Amino acid sequence: MSNDTEDLVHQVLGRSEIEPKLAEEILSIGRLKKVKAGGVVISPDSTGNEMPIVLEGLLKVMRQDQAGGEIFLYFLEGGETCAMSITCCIEGKKKAFHVVAEEDSILWMIPMTYIDSWVVKYKSFRKFVFDAYQTRFDEMLNTIDSVVFLKMDQRLYKYLLDKKQASGTFVINKTHEQIANELNTSRVVVSRLLKQLEREGKIEQYRNRIEIM
Amino acid sequence: MSNDTEDLVHQVLGRSEIEPKLAEEILSIGRLKKVKAGGVVISPDSTGNEMPIVLEGLLKVMRQDQAGGEIFLYFLEGGETCAMSITCCIEGKKKAFHVVAEEDSILWMIPMTYIDSWVVKYKSFRKFVFDAYQTRFDEMLNTIDSVVFLKMDQRLYKYLLDKKQASGTFVINKTHEQIANELNTSRVVVSRLLKQLEREGKIEQYRNRIEIM
DNA sequence: CTTGGTGTGTGACAATTGTTACATTGGCGG
DNA sequence: CCGCCAATGTAACAATTGTCACACACCAAG
Numbered sequence: 001m002s003n004d005t006e007d008l009v010h011q012v013l014g015r016s017e018i019e020p021k022l023a024e025e026i027l028s029i030g031r032l033k034k035v036k037a038g039g040v041v042i043s044p045d046s047t048g049n050e051m052p053i054v055l056e057g058l059l060k061v062m063r064q065d066q067a068g069g070e071i072f073l074y075f076l077e078g079g080e081t082c083a084m085s086i087t088c089c090i091e092g093k094k095k096a097f098h099v100v101a102e103e104d105s106i107l108w109m110i111p112m113t114y115i116d117s118w119v120v121k122y123k124s125f126r127k128f129v130f131d132a133y134q135t136r137f138d139e140m141l142n143t144i145d146s147v148v149f150l151k152m153d154q155r156l157y158k159y160l161l162d163k164k165q166a167s168g169t170f171v172i173n174k175t176h177e178q179i180a181n182e183l184n185t186s187r188v189v190v191s192r193l194l195k196q197l198e199r200e201g202k203i204e205q206y207r208n209r210i211e212i213m
Numbered sequence: 214m215s216n217d218t219e220d221l222v223h224q225v226l227g228r229s230e231i232e233p234k235l236a237e238e239i240l241s242i243g244r245l246k247k248v249k250a251g252g253v254v255i256s257p258d259s260t261g262n263e264m265p266i267v268l269e270g271l272l273k274v275m276r277q278d279q280a281g282g283e284i285f286l287y288f289l290e291g292g293e294t295c296a297m298s299i300t301c302c303i304e305g306k307k308k309a310f311h312v313v314a315e316e317d318s319i320l321w322m323i324p325m326t327y328i329d330s331w332v333v334k335y336k337s338f339r340k341f342v343f344d345a346y347q348t349r350f351d352e353m354l355n356t357i358d359s360v361v362f363l364k365m366d367q368r369l370y371k372y373l374l375d376k377k378q379a380s381g382t383f384v385i386n387k388t389h390e391q392i393a394n395e396l397n398t399s400r401v402v403v404s405r406l407l408k409q410l411e412r413e414g415k416i417e418q419y420r421n422r423i424e425i426m
Numbered sequence: 427c428t429t430g431g432t433g434t435g436t437g438a439c440a441a442t443t444g445t446t447a448c449a450t451t452g453g454c455g456g
Numbered sequence: 457c458c459g460c461c462a463a464t465g466t467a468a469c470a471a472t473t474g475t476c477a478c479a480c481a482c483c484a485a486g
Contacts, residue, residue, distance in 0.1 A: 063354060065362045073357075084350060086343070096354055120333055130299070133346050137297060140353045141276060141309055144286075147360050148397050149278045152443070175463060184361050186444060191464060207452055207463060365473070388433060399474060404434060420433065420482055 005032055008055050009108055012079050016131070022122045030110045035101040042085060042099040050109040053081045057105025058166055062182070063097050071147075072159070072182035074139035075102065075166040083136040086115060086129065103167065152185060153193045157202065159183060160212055170212040218245055221268050222321055225292050229344070235335045243323045248314040255298060255312040263322040266294045270318025271379055275395070276310050284360075285372070285395035287352035288315065288379040296349040299328060299342065316380065365398060366406045370415065372396060373425055383425040 006027060013023045033052070035041055041052060041059055052059075059076040061084075076082060082099060118125040146155050159182070164170055180190040194210070197203045204211045219240060226236045246265070248254055254265060254272060265272075272289040274297075289295060295312060331338040359368050372395070377383055393403040407423070410416045417424045 063357060063361075065358055067362070069362050071357070071361050083346070096351070116336075116339065119339060123329075126329065126332060133296070137349075137353075138309070140350075140357070144276060144284070144353070144357060144360065145278055147357065148276075148284050149280070149282050151441095177463080187464085188445075188466090189443065192443095192466085195465075205464085364471095390433080400434085401436090401475075402473065405436085405473095408435075418434085 008106070012053065012055050012108075015079050016128050017124055018128060019122060019124045022118065022125055025114075025118070026108070026110060029114060030108045033107040033109050035105045035107065037101050037103050037105075039101045040098060041101060041105075041107065042082065042095060042097075044095050044098055046095065048109075049112045051081055051085050051112055051115065052076075052099070052107045052109055054078050055106040055108050057107075058102040059099050059105060059107075060102045060182075061097055061099050069184055070181050071143075071184045073097065073143050074136070075162070077166060080135065081128075081132050083129075083132040086112070086132070152183070152189060153196065155183060156190065156193050157197060160197075160203065160210065164212050172210040172212070173208055174210070175208055221319070225266065225268050225321075228292050229341050230337055231341060232335060232337045235331065235338055238327075238331070239321070239323060242327060243321045246320040246322050248318045248320065250314050250316050250318075252314045253311060254314060254318075254320065255295065255310075257309065257311055261322075262325045264294055264298050264325055264328065265289075265312070265320045265322055267291050268319040268321050270320075271315040272312050272318060272320075273315045273395075274310055274312050282397055283394050284356075284397045286310065286356050287349070288375070290379060293348065294341075294345050296342075296345040299325070299345070365396070365402060366409065368396060369403065369406050370410060373410075373416065373423065377425050385423045385425070386421055387423070388421055 009027050009030075010023055013026060018026070030053075033041075035057070040046075042048065044064070054076050056078060059082075061073045061076065061082065062070055063073050064070050076099070084095070084097060085099075115129075119129060146158055150158065156179070159179070160172060163172055176190045176194065177187045180187045183190070194203065194205060198205050202213055204213065222240050222243075223236055226239060231239070243266075246254075248270070253259075255261065257277070267289050269291060272295075274286045274289065274295065275283055276286050277283050289312070297310060298312075328342075332342060359371055363371065369392070372392070373385060376385055389403045389407065390400045392407075393400045396403070407416065407418060411418050415426055417426065
């Protein structure tokens with residue numbers, strides 16, 4: 001393992017106030033995983049019993065129904081982990097979601113078998129896990145709020161702002177079709193509402209690209 | 214404390230495979246709380262630092278937005294606990310939901326201060342807490358599925374079936390207005406769709422009462 | 427039995443979202 | 457430069473959901 005990687009892991013774990021001793025364990029037990037933008041990290045039928053921690057980049061968590069419909073739930077940013085994989089793996093249940101790299105990303109994969117013992121041994125790890133749950137719960141509620149209380153135009157704008165916030169750039173490289181999929185609506189509706197946002201001066205549009213003002 | 218109460222707590226905790234020693238601790242530390250149907254257990258501004266376990270009855274968890282809109286998230290049945298109160302209390306955050314008794318209910322309230330130590334000491338409690346998270350996550354995803362992928366008529370019917378399932382009776386004592394609030398729609402829409410369900414022979418309607426066929 | 431308040435039924439219409447169809451544009455590979 | 461394909465723009469229309477108005481039914485209190 002390169003020194004850079006080691007530093008990166010320490011740095012990310014440090015931000016979550018993981019104690020050095022635990023950081024060493026995590027470092028010695030986990031493995032590095034790189035994913036290209038668009039690559040699948042976890043799919044409903046994947047068997048991987050590992051919990052991913054995002055070192056660099058951005059993951060997105062999506063929900064799918066049986067009919068093929070899809071909706072974006074939330075992003076996982078640097079330092080965050082997928083709370084759902086924890087419980088799913090512990091329970092051995094089938095995953096009801098999938099995780100896709102939104103950008104080229106670097107992950108640190110930890111076998112689930114160690115989770116229980118670390119929860120017992122390290123207060124900082126308990127905090128880490130509970131924090132993960134809390135944050136995910138908040139994100140889910142946030143998603144519910146958007147879907148339930150907002151009309152599509154507001155939902156779309158909020159989606160763009162969230163994406164800007166998460167990726168740290170005002171440029172969004174997506175087609176209307178992709179956005180429509182993430183909001184579970186149709187391309188035509190997205191085009192219509194984006195045009196409206198453009199007229200309101202909130203965005204500018206180009207081919208395969210949207211810029212937030 | 215009555216012997217009946219003691220038995221009830223043991224019985225409910227036993228179902229979750231809580232080990233006897235922990236059950237004794239929970240019994241000695243917690244307190245009984247009775248709520249009448251409609252009574253509020255947790256509100257966004259409540260300061261209570263206790264985690265409720267449902268001994269008998271049925272609680273419902275609702276989400277509210279700033280504009281006063283509301284939506285039903287899920288029920289808490291016997292043996293279940295409110296995962297959100299755990300993280301909220303640990304984080305000391307403001308609660309973004311409220312919990313209301315759907316039926317007359319009996320709860321066992323546990324001060325949050327003991328949670329961390331029990332998580333360390335008892336494997337069965339770790340399982341209990343993680344199970345709670347898992348179940349709540351599933352319920353949230355279920356709610357999202359309904360809201361995102363279903364039209365209002367299917368959502369309504371699913372709501373009625375869920376309520377039947379949770380309460381264990383095919384009789385639902387609610388007004389159209391109340392149902393409309395839980396689904397975040399209007400009374401007129403609910404009346405319209407219920408009439409349709411009645412014509413399809415799926416339900417029968419009376420004043421303040423719906424019966425599921 | 428009357429009365430008043432709440433709950434329900436229904437029509438008419440508005441607003442939002444979904445669907446289909448087709449025109450237009452932009453960029454890449456030959 | 458041409459041709460093709462993917463992406464976007466737009467009109468027209470359908471379906472769903474939301475809103476307003478008002479009639480009617482039920483039930484409990486007087």
